[in-house]
Amino acid sequence: MITDFFSATVLIGILASGIRLATPYLYASIGETFGQRSGVLNLGVEGQMLMGAFTAFYITLRTGNVWLGLLAAIGVGALMGLAMAFVSIHLRAVQGISGIGFYLFGLGMSDLLFQKLMGEVKTVSGFGAIEIPFLSSLPVVGEIFFRQNLLVYLAFLLVPVAWFVLNKTTLGLKIRAVGENPQAADTLGVSVAGIRYLTVTMGGVFSAIGGASLSIANLNVFQQNMTSGLGFIAVALVYFGGWKPFGVLFGALLFSMVNSLQLWMQILNVPIPSDFAVMMPYVLTIIVLVLTVGRVRGPSALTKPFIREG
């Protein structure tokens, strides 16, 4: 029974499932990383994901075109990001509270639109699996990594791109400066508000794509509250990953792999109650957080609205 665990089927299954499960987290957490590095905490990720998931699904259902669905989700995500930016940067609202507001708005609005426009659960044909020539026929690795849908590939591609933008470009430098010491950045002529508007809007776009990766790529179905708390885990993963794209990638993969591992453990009759199995990813996350706490420091200006002095 325990030896079953090390069979190729199980290992491939765990890794392939883990990679699919990690996809929405990656989009949302990378987006949130940009926002937080510039000093804005957006707790509305879950709401943005739900709106993205619904919009992408509905437009795809109506037009039969997944690209239009994705584009519409990006538009809605940008709008929600802009609104969050306006409230937290322009109006200087307490970010934790306004984020929860946007979460509740997204939850309610996506539900209302679903009821009024669709009325019942339906399916669409979303982004199909793309087999990457040659690589997909490699044993083991091919099945795990190179037979996924486009949004899965893009999610993983986003990680090095985000790392590059944050660490190797002028824009990244400005984002980090605004998040660490907005006063100093301001005196050097960097528009604190401008940078924050950009990152928070981007965060909204990525969260919405994360939602779309569920509704028109991995699951091809929309149901009320389908993200089921995933957006909040995504925010936690930003802390977990120490505000670094590769840290976020590690966190998202760890959480998702343990989740797919516990699904296999139940199937292979590993003698632990299902209630404990489903707890595993959460318990592990807490343990890792406890072990790493204090090692990394977050952006100094996180959650602090910028007020120009003098």
Next chain:
Amino acid sequence: MSKMTKVFTLFALFALLLAACAPAQPEAPAASEKLRVAVIMPSAINDLAFSQSMYQSLVEMQAELGGPDKMELVYSENMFVVDDAAAAIRDYASQGYDIVIAHGSQYGSSLREIAPDFPTTAFAHGTTAATFVDEGITNVFAYEAASNEGGYVNGVMAALLSQSNVIGVVGPIETGDAKLYIDGFVAGAKATKPDLTVNVNYTGSFSDVALAAEAANTHVSAGADVMVGTAQMVVGAIGVAKEKNVLWLGTQASQTSLAPEIVVANQIYDWKVVLRDIFKLMGEGTYGGKAYIVTLANKGLYMEFNPAFDLPADVKAKADETIQGIINGTIKP
């Protein structure tokens, strides 16, 4: 103006806005014998599962009684939070609804507190057998479903249809109606083919569609060619079944519309049997105290076969035989 005052003003405005959006005061009790029914659902009325089963039954009941003029139906859905549900239950009771149905056993403790304050309002909840009559509360009905019966029938069919002899089950939390159904399913499958492998997975959530889909993917990797599941998050699993061309057997409400090519049959909950009797008792001045179980025998449960699916005649015959056996009592699920 201090910041605090600003916050308070904002709250006050918000409260006003909410009040303005609240439903209008109920009209005075109609002179006619209109039955006023309110129902509180844990998920959406169109969840293709538990909540839909009750909503569907109520809508059919309304038609049976002669339409909205004879029976008024209002609902609150997505009441995952028990405290919110309790507030809604009390609101409906205060507004003079004749019966308030709290469609979830988790609302039981709220009913126990609220029901004594409205002695001539009937309350009902399920799935549970607790009417609290032993505590002196006389206006709470209880209902449950012998979901293991249809589970057993589905198990028999799944065993006969499986060629790989591996079956996958996607469940929410190992408790209540879900556990009852799944236990019945496993019993039916094992009774038909003792050497069959039935892999059971609980995802720990009624709403996590992504995890349910991944649980289904796991079953397919483990060799399953027939899958079942229960609760509203299974839409994710049905999507995977459709994509991987794996057969699916449904429960609670008809799931055929999602994937007509692979859904074999569904166990449907029809609460009309219960509602009819409750309404009759209410007319006689009894507002609670009775517990119901819907079964295949009393037609509160029935099997709906997907006409678009080409079910082999011998499997259909065996399913009918099993249904009859459960009704006669010769088969104990």
